[in-house]
Amino acid sequence: MSEAAEKVQEEEIDLTGANQILDKFIDMQGALMPVLQEIQEHYGYIPEPCVHLTAERLNVYSSQIYGVLTFYSQFHLEPRGKYIVRVCMGTACHVKGAGRIADTLKERLGVGHAETTEDLKFTAEYVACIGACGMAPVIMVNDGTYGSLTVQKMDEVIAKYVAMD
Ligand code: FES
Incomplete structure (x- = not known):
């Protein structure tokens, strides 16, 4: 379990919602x-307590719910950052230096693929082609797309989100 997840698990989950x-x-x-x-x-x-609550109230086994959660990639069992930084690792981006872009993210924020910063602000994900190969290398931050990235431009994008709430 990630540090971010452990931190959240330590806090009580409010099951009212x-x-x-x-x-x-x-x-x-x-x-x-x-x-x-x-x-x-x-x-x-x-959150894990929600799995057990759902099992109890819908009268199904928790294991059935975990089966569904692990089958569908839309579900996440660990807390994720407010900003999801998707680094394209498709062929065009790979050739144009996606590795350097991922390294920059790791150096600046300390997160690699599927990792979340401790303050729950950023989650990094390395993804397959996001359909913007003409502007490789590309990242997405939530719905925003940033292309033709250099290490310097990547630094600027990161700084912009770090400064945001
Ligand atoms: S390979 Fe990165 S956008 Fe297509």
Whole structure:
């Protein structure tokens, strides 16, 4: 488990939100997926206590829920940063220096693939082609795309988000 995840796990998870979501779906057929989607929307990920609560209230096994969570990549079992930095590692970006861009991110923020900063501000993800090969190397920060990156430009993008709340 990551440090960020441990920090959050140490704090109590307030299950009020999860209970309200479950109240809405409790008598519905096929409620599991929408419940999990809404729980993730509410908490930003699926906290472990929510898995057990969902199992209990929907009368399914926790193992079934973990099966669903690990099958669908849309679900996250650990807390993620406010800013998700996706570094494209597709062929065009790789050839144009995506490795240096990923290294810069790691050096500046201390996070590699699937890692989150301790303050829960940034999560790094190395991804396949994001369809902007003409401006390789490319990263996305949440919905924003930044292309033709050099180490210097990458530094500027990182500094911009570090300065933001
Ligand atoms: S390979 Fe990076 S955008 Fe296509």
